Amino acid sequence: MSRHNEARDQAAAQWFARMRGPDADRHREAFMVWREDAANRRAYDEIAEQFDMAAILAQSRRPELLRRTRQARDLGSIYKITGALAACVIAAAVLSMIVWRGGQAETRYATGLGQIRSVMLADGSSMVLDTDSVATATMRGGRQVVRLNQGRARIVATKNLRIEADRAQLDGEGATIDLALAPQGTLAVTVLSGQPRLSGAAAKLLPASTTLPAGREVLFGPKLSSVNIRLASRVEAQWPSGLRTFDQTPLSEVAAIANRYNSRKIRLADASIGALRVSGAFRVTGASELANGLAAAFGLTVLKAPNGDLILSRAAA
Numbered sequence: 001m002s003r004h005n006e007a008r009d010q011a012a013a014q015w016f017a018r019m020r021g022p023d024a025d026r027h028r029e030a031f032m033v034w035r036e037d038a039a040n041r042r043a044y045d046e047i048a049e050q051f052d053m054a055a056i057l058a059q060s061r062r063p064e065l066l067r068r069t070r071q072a073r074d075l076g077s078i079y080k081i082t083g084a085l086a087a088c089v090i091a092a093a094v095l096s097m098i099v100w101r102g103g104q105a106e107t108r109y110a111t112g113l114g115q116i117r118s119v120m121l122a123d124g125s126s127m128v129l130d131t132d133s134v135a136t137a138t139m140r141g142g143r144q145v146v147r148l149n150q151g152r153a154r155i156v157a158t159k160n161l162r163i164e165a166d167r168a169q170l171d172g173e174g175a176t177i178d179l180a181l182a183p184q185g186t187l188a189v190t191v192l193s194g195q196p197r198l199s200g201a202a203a204k205l206l207p208a209s210t211t212l213p214a215g216r217e218v219l220f221g222p223k224l225s226s227v228n229i230r231l232a233s234r235v236e237a238q239w240p241s242g243l244r245t246f247d248q249t250p251l252s253e254v255a256a257i258a259n260r261y262n263s264r265k266i267r268l269a270d271a272s273i274g275a276l277r278v279s280g281a282f283r284v285t286g287a288s289e290l291a292n293g294l295a296a297a298f299g300l301t302v303l304k305a306p307n308g309d310l311i312l313s314r315a316a317a
Contacts, residue, residue: 012043106138111151114261114285116242121146125161125172128154128240130180131261152180154240157196165189167224168202170212178237185222190232191215242285251276251294251312254284262287266294269313273300 015031035041111117111129119127121137123144129135133151137144140162146155148165155163157172164170165179166187175194181187195211197203202220203210205227212218219228238244242261246254252274255266264287268274276298282290291310295302303311 008039008043012040012046015044106136108134108136110134113263116240116285121161123158123161125158126156130154130239148179148181150181152178152239154178154192157194163196166220167200168198168220169200171197171199173197175214178239187220188217189220190217190237192232192237243281243283245281246278248277248279250274251278251298254278254282254290254294255312258284258287258290261285263308264288265309266291267305267309267311269303269311273298273312273314 011034015027015034019027019031035044109119109127109129111131111133113132115129115131117129119129119135119137121127121144122139125144125146127135127137127146130152133153134149135153136147136149139145143160143162144158145162145164146153148163154176155161155172155178156176157163157174159172159174161172162169163172163177163179165181166185168187168189170177170189173194173196175196176192177194177196178190178192179187180190189212191212191214193214195213198206198210198212201224205220205224206218215232216229217232219230221227235244235246235249244254244257252268252271255268255274259265261284266287278294278297280297282293284290287310291302291312294300295312299315300312301315303313305311
């Protein structure tokens, strides 16, 4: 039997992150019980060794050390492994890499097209990354800081978590928050629960109160040029599940949402099809299944384009 076990390795990575977080003392007794198992202890020690090696490589300026280490191990593998545990534990398909900035470890997380994955941070916060998204996590001044660089994320924050996106900064305050960066430079912050506080330049746009209310989406214009507050979308709030419940939603909007998750795009043969109203729950992460479901609901046909895209058209009379 192989010495390595995926579940044990994930548990070891989680313990490694937890015991380097601010609540290490609270978890120490449970950690020592878990570590009594010899296989658990080996898995933990291997992770600690790999992390230390990555730190040496990142901080060393001696070329001969780097050359010797490359001969012993593949550098990319070391960074890929340690990135999964330096500041958090990640689901299997999330891509991560640890880099060093100003002497501090910064872990980068990224999801590919169609992926929705969860991340556990060292301070006990959690994050879900939407498709084609990038975020970084680091410890700064003894505080966990998460920055959304691209796409969308849902963060369940501890009271001490600092959240950054574009030029906006938020203090988590135990809130659950969705953040979305649009290619046009806008930032949408949706508070699902709790009352996080804005700080920095973004706070100046809300002079009445820097506390963001639950159930609202705060939309910042490019470079914080404007702010607009509106009711949060119930449809968009479902995104971490891959399912969306639509209520009289234009089919063109349904297709646009699905196209964010799939390399095979759903296209419409004419504008009148886009005006059809969709109601019901659909999984948007599977283009073929969704296109066939919509076709069945509206009596449409599904044609395949030469590039693999799916075209919804009206059935011939």
